[in-house]
Amino acid sequence: MPYTLQQLSDLEDIRLLKHRYYRGIDTADEALLKTLFTDDISVEYRGGSYVAKLQGRDAMMDFILNSFHSDAVAMHQGHMPEITFTGDDSADGLWYLEDIYISLERKNVTAGSAIYRDRYVRIDGEWKIASTEYDRVMEVIEPLRPDMQITTHYLAKAGRKREERGDISHMITFTDAAQ
Amino acid sequence: MPYTLQQLSDLEDIRLLKHRYYRGIDTADEALLKTLFTDDISVEYRGGSYVAKLQGRDAMMDFILNSFHSDAVAMHQGHMPEITFTGDDSADGLWYLEDIYISLERKNVTAGSAIYRDRYVRIDGEWKIASTEYDRVMEVIEPLRPDMQITTHYLAKAGRKREERGDISHMITFTDAAQ
Amino acid sequence: MPYTLQQLSDLEDIRLLKHRYYRGIDTADEALLKTLFTDDISVEYRGGSYVAKLQGRDAMMDFILNSFHSDAVAMHQGHMPEITFTGDDSADGLWYLEDIYISLERKNVTAGSAIYRDRYVRIDGEWKIASTEYDRVMEVIEPLRPDMQITTHYLAKAGRKREERGDISHMITFTDAAQ
Numbered sequence: 001m002p003y004t005l006q007q008l009s010d011l012e013d014i015r016l017l018k019h020r021y022y023r024g025i026d027t028a029d030e031a032l033l034k035t036l037f038t039d040d041i042s043v044e045y046r047g048g049s050y051v052a053k054l055q056g057r058d059a060m061m062d063f064i065l066n067s068f069h070s071d072a073v074a075m076h077q078g079h080m081p082e083i084t085f086t087g088d089d090s091a092d093g094l095w096y097l098e099d100i101y102i103s104l105e106r107k108n109v110t111a112g113s114a115i116y117r118d119r120y121v122r123i124d125g126e127w128k129i130a131s132t133e134y135d136r137v138m139e140v141i142e143p144l145r146p147d148m149q150i151t152t153h154y155l156a157k158a159g160r161k162r163e164e165r166g167d168i169s170h171m172i173t174f175t176d177a178a179q
Numbered sequence: 180m181p182y183t184l185q186q187l188s189d190l191e192d193i194r195l196l197k198h199r200y201y202r203g204i205d206t207a208d209e210a211l212l213k214t215l216f217t218d219d220i221s222v223e224y225r226g227g228s229y230v231a232k233l234q235g236r237d238a239m240m241d242f243i244l245n246s247f248h249s250d251a252v253a254m255h256q257g258h259m260p261e262i263t264f265t266g267d268d269s270a271d272g273l274w275y276l277e278d279i280y281i282s283l284e285r286k287n288v289t290a291g292s293a294i295y296r297d298r299y300v301r302i303d304g305e306w307k308i309a310s311t312e313y314d315r316v317m318e319v320i321e322p323l324r325p326d327m328q329i330t331t332h333y334l335a336k337a338g339r340k341r342e343e344r345g346d347i348s349h350m351i352t353f354t355d356a357a358q
Numbered sequence: 359m360p361y362t363l364q365q366l367s368d369l370e371d372i373r374l375l376k377h378r379y380y381r382g383i384d385t386a387d388e389a390l391l392k393t394l395f396t397d398d399i400s401v402e403y404r405g406g407s408y409v410a411k412l413q414g415r416d417a418m419m420d421f422i423l424n425s426f427h428s429d430a431v432a433m434h435q436g437h438m439p440e441i442t443f444t445g446d447d448s449a450d451g452l453w454y455l456e457d458i459y460i461s462l463e464r465k466n467v468t469a470g471s472a473i474y475r476d477r478y479v480r481i482d483g484e485w486k487i488a489s490t491e492y493d494r495v496m497e498v499i500e501p502l503r504p505d506m507q508i509t510t511h512y513l514a515k516a517g518r519k520r521e522e523r524g525d526i527s528h529m530i531t532f533t534d535a536a537q
């Protein structure tokens with residue numbers, strides 16, 4: 001069965017939703033990010049050395065803005081969506097992430113990939129992320145070498161400064177890194 | 180001439196097909212991969228220091244599962260498709276790959292890009308990859324440095340263990356690396 | 359309001375246009391690149407340590423072919439388009455770039471990301487890039503290490519040799535790298 005025109009249109013809108021999510025986190029774009037989630041979004045990110053788990057838009061905004069702060073240099077790009085409709089106003093989505101996260105505090109570079117499994121719903125005509133999870137496929141951590149020169153760092157200005165940050169440690173469980 | 184609704188629907192299905200291919204190889208997902216190829220798929224991958232050449236789904240499955248094994252840490256993401264219909268049930272496709280392959284046996288990291296040229300056909304209502312080739316655009320090999328910590332390695336569990344692997348050396352010709 | 363069939367078709371064509379741009383620069387494909395721009399294209403690329411600014415297709419071709427030359431090893435991939443129609447024959451587009459550029463002359467590797475903001479117009483039935491800008495999100499420069507082996511370098515053959523290159527220094531203003 002081919003997709004209907006409405007479905008093809010919805011696929012474009014769902015892709016846009018997730019594209020804005022990735023752009024929003026790397027640029028700490030609070031106004032944009034706020035529009036992307038349901039009130040009761042459910043989140044579980046299973047990384048190489050951590051699990052982040054939280055519920056609700058407010059917690060999600062807290063989590064993002066305290067992770068993508070002025071001491072982070074970040075690139076998160078979601079690729080190769082596999083979107084499946086589960087109803088007229090709901091869909092599941094799978095994305096394959098590539099990410100780089102330089103921590104100027106820990107002086108290291110985390111790079112890798114992950115597979116996201118999302119659920120989207122349409123509320124008042126707008127698609128929103130209702131739940132999102134990822135599992136890492138690959139993760140490598142290496143020191144930030146002294147001869148690596150950071151010549152652009154967008155979050156230095158856009159991200160929260162140290163004194164503006166909140167505590168999100170209750171959302172994160174650290175696990176054994178070695179796998 | 181604009182695309183028809185059927186063609187736009189087919190474009191989505193062809194993209195999905197290839198998205199599953201890349202996800203399938205990096206996660207050694209045998210059940211998924213088996214559904215993606217024609218019986219007589221033709222493959223030729225021209226890398227920086229090798230050419231891999233083979234025919235048929237069985238050979239392709241052998242090639243993949245003995246390449247993406249428990250000593251490989253892999254990321255293969257296909258980007259920016261350029262798909263052209265050559266009939267109601269056939270299409271050509273061009274993709275621009277980014278890939279990272281860490282060999283724990285050779286203790287090195289191969290990273291780069293390639294341009295895929297594929298042919299797709301619809302058989303019994305399902306799009307399949309009928310032929311696939313790539314040429315490298317960029318390839319860099321560097322040692323796996325002692326201070327690189329691999330914190331997630333999906334294929335360690337999902338990939339074939341050493342004692343389970345078959346010999347695929349007859350599919351690969353090694354060439355002069357320096358270009 | 360859902361997209362119309364014409365709009366979905368145009369979205370595909372606009373994506374193709376930009377996909378060809380990225381593939382064209384990394385492979386120095388002059389014949390392909392020439393077809394992608396309006397006569398009076400306007401360009402401004404704001405990098406970590408430079409601003410490149412130019413007007414017109416001829417200047418753009420000069421800029422590209424003297425940047426992606428035989429001493430460059432390049433990967434430029436545009437991701438996650440956000441395209442908005444501004445008329446029947448015009449659209450704005452936002453893309454999130456990942457790029458790697460190895461300079462064999464400066465013996466360094468520049469890697470990072472940027473957000474493109476483009477304008478597209480349809481002229482005689484073909485979508486063209488009428489203006490393009492980017493701002494860097496992340497940029498890291500590191501030395502090309504002696505143990506990095508470049509095993510594929512497409513531009514070595516396809517790119518302009520030293521004696522064939524023109525001067526594009528009037529298009530580029532170097533700025534303070536440290537941010």
